[in-house]
Amino acid sequence: FSAGPGREPHYELLEDSENATYRLSWFQKERINPARVKRFRVKGDSQEDFLFHNDTVLVNLDETNIVDGKLYAIRYENDLRIKFLFRKLNGSLVLHSKNPKYPDEEISPELANEHISIIGRVRDKSGKGGL
Template sequence: MGEDPLEYLAFQANWLRSRGINPSTARVLTARGDSMEETIRDGDILLVDTSIDRIKDNAIYVVVYGEMVLVKRVHGRLNGSLQILSDNPRYPPEEVSPGEVDLLNIAGRVMWFGRSI
């Protein structure tokens, strides 16, 4: 998410704040793949608040793991592990052990998405 943007989208700061989004840390990404369908589809525009790095169950996050950038639901477990979930049932949940949690970077929370009709 640190790459220079190729395109820009304008959002009013008041609109962002009314949705709990920090305007100075908002970023726009394009979703790729089908793992989050039916919620998020390939090509959808994602508005991400990069100031949010704490997990709230059932929210959707941008997760960086090594070279992979994923858009997934993340659930915290009582034992300190994380469950990474896709909305598409074709993709099984993945468990991240407590010892590997530090290898994940929660790069932000998806706060809004849009698509062409």
């Protein structure tokens, strides 16, 4: 993946879905349909100290409407990423990383509509990252 000359790519690759055990009561409490979630392994460091390389996330595929400041799995052209999303008043979309070494990306409304699709909202995370 190229992010331009002299820059590291800032994305997290989502790998194949992985199984995990959750209580049905948790899904009911969170109002999530268990048939509409997937777990993915995170690759990359742009969300450290919140998510770490090889952590896993649970993504609710039914939550595709953006709530400012929430974490989402998105497809940006052919890249799969985990980003905190914010909408600006002008309609542009801000892709935010927790790691300060990765600056925010602001995507115009036109480019966002054409090149970004929301896979779902991240609702849970697990892993040994940071230990």
